[in-house]
Amino acid sequence: MPELPEVQTVINGLNSLVIGKEIQKIIELRSGTLEWQIPITSLGKIESISRRGKYIILQTSLHYKLVIHLRMTGKLIFERDLDKTSSHSRAEIIFADKTKLIFDDVRTFGKIEVMKKNDDIPALKKLGAEPLSDKFNAEYLI
Numbered sequence: 001m002p003e004l005p006e007v008q009t010v011i012n013g014l015n016s017l018v019i020g021k022e023i024q025k026i027i028e029l030r031s032g033t034l035e036w037q038i039p040i041t042s043l044g045k046i047e048s049i050s051r052r053g054k055y056i057i058l059q060t061s062l063h064y065k066l067v068i069h070l071r072m073t074g075k076l077i078f079e080r081d082l083d084k085t086s087s088h089s090r091a092e093i094i095f096a097d098k099t100k101l102i103f104d105d106v107r108t109f110g111k112i113e114v115m116k117k118n119d120d121i122p123a124l125k126k127l128g129a130e131p132l133s134d135k136f137n138a139e140y141l142i
Contacts, residue, residue, distance in 0.1 A: 008051060020045055026114070033110070054070070073088075
Protein backbone atom coordinates (compact mmCIF):
# COMPACT_ATOMS: atom_id res chain seq x y z
CA MET A 1 0.00 0.00 0.00
CA PRO A 2 1.41 3.41 -0.89
CA GLU A 3 2.22 5.25 2.32
CA LEU A 4 1.80 8.98 2.83
CA PRO A 5 5.28 9.93 1.50
CA GLU A 6 4.66 7.95 -1.71
CA VAL A 7 1.27 9.61 -2.18
CA GLN A 8 2.91 13.04 -1.78
CA THR A 9 5.59 12.03 -4.30
CA VAL A 10 2.84 11.09 -6.79
CA ILE A 11 1.27 14.54 -6.32
CA ASN A 12 4.61 16.29 -6.76
CA GLY A 13 5.12 14.46 -10.05
CA LEU A 14 1.58 15.11 -11.29
CA ASN A 15 1.90 18.84 -10.57
CA SER A 16 4.52 19.20 -13.28
CA LEU A 17 2.65 16.97 -15.76
CA VAL A 18 -1.09 17.66 -15.65
CA ILE A 19 -1.79 21.10 -14.13
CA GLY A 20 -3.56 23.17 -16.80
CA LYS A 21 -4.47 20.18 -18.95
CA GLU A 22 -8.08 19.99 -20.12
CA ILE A 23 -9.86 16.72 -19.39
CA GLN A 24 -11.53 15.50 -22.56
CA LYS A 25 -13.06 12.35 -21.08
CA ILE A 26 -12.64 9.64 -18.47
CA ILE A 27 -12.87 6.04 -19.57
CA GLU A 28 -13.68 3.32 -17.07
CA LEU A 29 -11.94 0.14 -18.20
CA ARG A 30 -13.07 -1.99 -15.24
CA SER A 31 -16.50 -1.63 -13.71
CA GLY A 32 -16.49 -0.32 -10.15
CA THR A 33 -13.37 1.83 -10.54
CA LEU A 34 -15.24 5.12 -11.08
CA GLU A 35 -17.89 6.55 -8.82
CA TRP A 36 -19.90 9.37 -10.36
CA GLN A 37 -21.89 11.53 -7.98
CA ILE A 38 -23.29 13.62 -10.82
CA PRO A 39 -23.68 13.36 -14.62
CA ILE A 40 -20.67 14.98 -16.28
CA THR A 41 -20.43 16.47 -19.75
CA SER A 42 -17.19 18.40 -19.24
CA LEU A 43 -14.77 18.61 -16.34
CA GLY A 44 -12.58 21.48 -17.57
CA LYS A 45 -8.88 21.92 -16.82
CA ILE A 46 -7.00 20.60 -13.82
CA GLU A 47 -6.35 23.64 -11.63
CA SER A 48 -4.70 22.07 -8.59
CA ILE A 49 -3.71 18.80 -7.00
CA SER A 50 -3.71 18.29 -3.26
CA ARG A 51 -3.78 15.54 -0.70
CA ARG A 52 -5.72 14.79 2.47
CA GLY A 53 -4.41 11.68 4.12
CA LYS A 54 -3.82 9.24 1.27
CA TYR A 55 -6.57 10.74 -0.91
CA ILE A 56 -5.38 12.58 -4.03
CA ILE A 57 -7.70 15.45 -4.96
CA LEU A 58 -7.65 17.02 -8.44
CA GLN A 59 -9.66 20.27 -8.61
CA THR A 60 -10.96 21.31 -12.02
CA SER A 61 -11.89 24.65 -13.55
CA LEU A 62 -15.56 23.67 -13.96
CA HIS A 63 -16.29 23.17 -10.27
CA TYR A 64 -15.61 19.45 -10.03
CA LYS A 65 -13.02 17.37 -8.26
CA LEU A 66 -11.62 13.92 -8.82
CA VAL A 67 -10.85 12.08 -5.60
CA ILE A 68 -8.41 9.20 -6.09
CA HIS A 69 -7.42 6.58 -3.55
CA LEU A 70 -4.70 4.18 -4.68
CA ARG A 71 -5.51 1.60 -1.97
CA MET A 72 -3.03 -1.32 -1.96
CA THR A 73 -1.58 -1.46 -5.47
CA GLY A 74 -2.91 1.54 -7.38
CA LYS A 75 -0.67 3.87 -9.33
CA LEU A 76 -1.04 6.73 -11.77
CA ILE A 77 0.93 6.58 -15.00
CA PHE A 78 1.27 9.61 -17.28
CA GLU A 79 1.42 8.57 -20.93
CA ARG A 80 2.07 10.69 -24.01
CA ASP A 81 0.93 7.94 -26.41
CA LEU A 82 -2.85 7.38 -26.40
CA ASP A 83 -2.40 3.88 -27.83
CA LYS A 84 -0.27 2.68 -24.92
CA THR A 85 -1.92 1.03 -21.97
CA SER A 86 -0.73 -0.91 -18.95
CA SER A 87 -1.49 -4.51 -18.07
CA HIS A 88 -3.73 -3.56 -15.14
CA SER A 89 -5.36 -0.37 -16.44
CA ARG A 90 -8.64 0.34 -14.65
CA ALA A 91 -9.42 3.84 -15.94
CA GLU A 92 -7.92 6.50 -18.18
CA ILE A 93 -8.21 10.26 -17.94
CA ILE A 94 -7.81 11.51 -21.51
CA PHE A 95 -6.59 15.08 -21.99
CA ALA A 96 -7.36 17.39 -24.93
CA ASP A 97 -3.65 17.48 -25.90
CA LYS A 98 -3.79 13.70 -26.60
CA THR A 99 -1.95 12.64 -23.44
CA LYS A 100 -3.52 10.58 -20.69
CA LEU A 101 -3.29 9.56 -17.07
CA ILE A 102 -3.72 5.82 -16.54
CA PHE A 103 -5.09 4.50 -13.26
CA ASP A 104 -3.39 1.12 -12.91
CA ASP A 105 -4.39 -1.21 -10.08
CA VAL A 106 -3.43 -4.89 -9.88
CA ARG A 107 -5.67 -5.73 -6.91
CA THR A 108 -8.58 -3.53 -8.13
CA PHE A 109 -9.24 -1.92 -4.73
CA GLY A 110 -8.49 1.67 -5.83
CA LYS A 111 -11.20 4.18 -6.72
CA ILE A 112 -11.73 7.43 -8.57
CA GLU A 113 -14.70 9.50 -7.46
CA VAL A 114 -15.99 12.48 -9.44
CA MET A 115 -17.89 15.03 -7.35
CA LYS A 116 -18.87 18.67 -7.21
CA LYS A 117 -16.01 20.84 -6.01
CA ASN A 118 -17.76 22.00 -2.83
CA ASP A 119 -19.20 18.61 -1.81
CA ASP A 120 -17.72 17.01 1.29
CA ILE A 121 -15.68 13.86 0.87
CA PRO A 122 -17.27 11.49 3.41
CA ALA A 123 -14.12 9.41 3.99
CA LEU A 124 -12.15 12.50 5.03
CA LYS A 125 -14.37 13.08 8.05
CA LYS A 126 -12.78 10.03 9.71
CA LEU A 127 -9.21 11.24 9.28
CA GLY A 128 -7.17 12.83 12.04
CA ALA A 129 -4.86 15.83 11.81
CA GLU A 130 -2.30 15.99 9.02
CA PRO A 131 1.09 14.97 10.45
CA LEU A 132 2.84 18.12 9.19
CA SER A 133 0.09 20.56 10.20
CA ASP A 134 0.04 22.86 13.22
CA LYS A 135 -2.91 20.88 14.60
CA PHE A 136 -0.72 17.80 14.98
CA ASN A 137 0.98 18.53 18.30
CA ALA A 138 1.42 17.10 21.80
CA GLU A 139 -1.95 18.45 22.93
CA TYR A 140 -3.69 16.75 20.00
CA LEU A 141 -2.07 13.42 20.90
CA ILE A 142 -3.11 13.53 24.55
